[in-house]
Amino acid sequence: MNGAESLVKTFLASGLDMCFANPGTSEMHFVAALDSHPEMRCVLCLFEGGATGAADGYYRMAREPAATLLHLAPGFGNGHANLHNAMKARSGIVNVVGDHAARHLRHDAPLKGDLDGVARSVSHWVGRADAPERVAHQGAEAVRAARARSGQVATLILPADSAWGAARRVSTAVEPGERHRPSVEEVEAAARHLSKPGAVLLINHDGLHGAGLEAAGKIAARTGCRLIAPFFSPRISSGAGTVRIERMPYPHTQMIAHLEGTTHIVCVGADRPVTFFAYPDSPSTPEPPGCPVLELAKPEDDVIWTLERMVEALGAGAAEPVRAEYSVPDAPSGALAPDSVAAAIVRTLPDGAIIVNEAITSGRAMPAMLGTAAPHDLLGNCGGAIGQCLPNAVGAGVACPDRRVVALTGDGSAMYTLQSLWTMARERLDVTVVVFANRGYQILRGELANLGVEDHGRNASRLFDIEDPTLDWGAIAKGHGLPALQATNAEALEEALRQANSMSGPVLVEAVM
């Protein structure tokens, strides 16, 4: 047994059996070890950002970490942006990154880079398996770290000589330690705050699906507080039958308006609210000046325990949460606009769908309408690095083969990690990819107008418009092995979505805005 084999066996013994991979030469011994362990499922991604984003989507739905396989410092760099998103979503991931053998690192070989530096810039935990006998232990530590504190990004650097050298041990990851819990007194004090007029319970992460969301619903029913989720959350269960919850809007001015009159904010599983960007004449925090914000449980804390303890403190065990009823808009017609697009999507949404939403401007009307649509899980972009949608959809599709994935993306966003389309086709995932082709970075056009620049010139146009030439999404889909449909009005979009959602395997629907 060599170090690489000890690592694969350690992963399997620890319950990690999924690997999203983009391998290179320095990982060949690991690939050979994967090859002799067919019980480890390997999914090829043609770009590292596809692998890290898929592992993120996988964790959100499976609640178990997957491994990624990346190639040295630049390969890790290619995975950086979606690891940033995964960190913000607190998705547990074990990155295995090959490195040169120790003796080779003394030389300036082409692929030598600052692997430790780039790894530390976007990992909660970094370990280096600096001897073959240490690979299994470090691998188990990486799995433990990935499961700790509600999910972390763990990066294991595997030098080639540690992979090829002889090893005797296989390890098993120990359970991560208990997550932090607030004291009962803190929970009770927060419950009292929430019982006052104008109080807001801001929840995120584990509080937005399953037992956490149920408990939050009971708290709101008992105290009368507002229940609010951030605009972006890793996973929110929504739609008919689920606990009704408000969504924070995205624009900073609307965030401020949304919290007007708030007297207390209690955060459970949520960071304190902050605007996405800073603007010259606007505060970074949207709550009314002087409004106290109590961070009762951070995202990495024991969120479900905290919410359930608060239900107890309130004697709200039998309280009935307000639940959403099924209601969708009338059939949309005419030109495609955010409202008609959202209507077509919610009207055609299959039961139990997983929606990945990265339609930056075209998807703005979605959250409001989704609240009463068919029940679904919605995965959002918590780190703001675009290019998450298609990789996330791959991971969600692999984790939940029985559910339809509906991936909503702008044309600008989709171009960052296009390669994931091929992986969808390769793995025959039931994904409906909807590309909103507004032919530009629409959000930037809006942001420039916010600066007072209404009549911009050639340079700004050349930077915002994705035209001349127009991207041909039907051809791009075909190139990656997917069928495609196109819709230029609302009736056609609804029809295309109905057809796409009933097809087996992935399909791309272009909505020409």
Added chain:
Amino acid sequence: MNGAESLVKTFLASGLDMCFANPGTSEMHFVAALDSHPEMRCVLCLFEGGATGAADGYYRMAREPAATLLHLAPGFGNGHANLHNAMKARSGIVNVVGDHAARHLRHDAPLKGDLDGVARSVSHWVGRADAPERVAHQGAEAVRAARARSGQVATLILPADSAWGAARRVSTAVEPGERHRPSVEEVEAAARHLSKPGAVLLINHDGLHGAGLEAAGKIAARTGCRLIAPFFSPRISSGAGTVRIERMPYPHTQMIAHLEGTTHIVCVGADRPVTFFAYPDSPSTPEPPGCPVLELAKPEDDVIWTLERMVEALGAGAAEPVRAEYSVPDAPSGALAPDSVAAAIVRTLPDGAIIVNEAITSGRAMPAMLGTAAPHDLLGNCGGAIGQCLPNAVGAGVACPDRRVVALTGDGSAMYTLQSLWTMARERLDVTVVVFANRGYQILRGELANLGVEDHGRNASRLFDIEDPTLDWGAIAKGHGLPALQATNAEALEEALRQANSMSGPVLVEAVM
């Protein structure tokens, strides 16, 4: 004037007038400043790795730094791999990376990340413009740094409040300091070594084109030493009429064989030779054991001065270098293989073409045949991070609009930074993209066989083969706005290349291997 405007004016005053951009909201003030300065040319890249790779290709041909515009930590992360390649090629680049306003960084906003950490991992110089009045000075320092030491990657972090705040000053970059030169005694001692039997002059960087290569040719003519270039170099002038030079092979066993019998190696503009990867039973350095390696001038030193001073020391001013004569193979026929592909390419190569070679396995036969082809410049991948080819071709095409760019890429490589195809079409660059579709990571198949694993199983196949589905390169090209041709045998490839090279604007040729 705000800080962003002071930066654009500083760049223009310093002679930097080219920007490869992928902007985001935090860079809006910089975009507004670009918009009011149309003399700055802006080229949109739909992925940050396209922007950094284009700036790299631009520097290699224009010998002047371009700026890139990137968006916060994840945007920089997406540019990481091609910055790694640029660092190894010593290409001067000025990255402008937006960051949140200082007051916003106190909060955990979605896009907040370890920007300084990821920037330092792949930059020679990092500066943070932490006040509006400091933007111009820091911008000028970044340009100076990018031009120093034969070219460096300089990263300027531009917080939003420094961009939008008031500024009075515009700066101009000072000339970078003198590069290191070896002493005359060191040059003379090296010249004596080169006059002995079995001596090798290993040159790279500034020694492989223009005055440097001419001087190296005179040294070889006078001393009888072997003249060798590494397998990968940032830019080598080659073909009929240029100084004849051997190319180091890629496989480590062939490197060792190539240097057999060598008694002395003198490196000028080249790092000491090292194998690409380490292997269990093979040394990392390919020279014969005990063979002295003299690093006379590092890549960042004054390479041309060193070579010309050595010509003087040898009294070789009138020596006539051995030059390549024009000679191309007979017309190839039959199935496509590395030899027939190389033959078709060199037979159809336009005079003065710029070749970007990232055809990892299919391009192996190219260097040998290119030596006697039509004169050209060849840009190689010095950092080993694949996905350099298409972005480099964009930059080279922008720098040299009168020359044909021939971009040779494997299918696996091309998928990393596919988005550059669109930029070629948008900018109407005369680029012939040749995709060698061997439908897999052929190099990895070979590397696994090197480990003795000949009959690999499902997991390895699923990680090496880009099949099921097959990528449709004609459709991918069309999707990005390019015409495409396909060839399945050598005669058709030669014909397709002739047609492609005579077309205006970019065209993709798929060579089905």
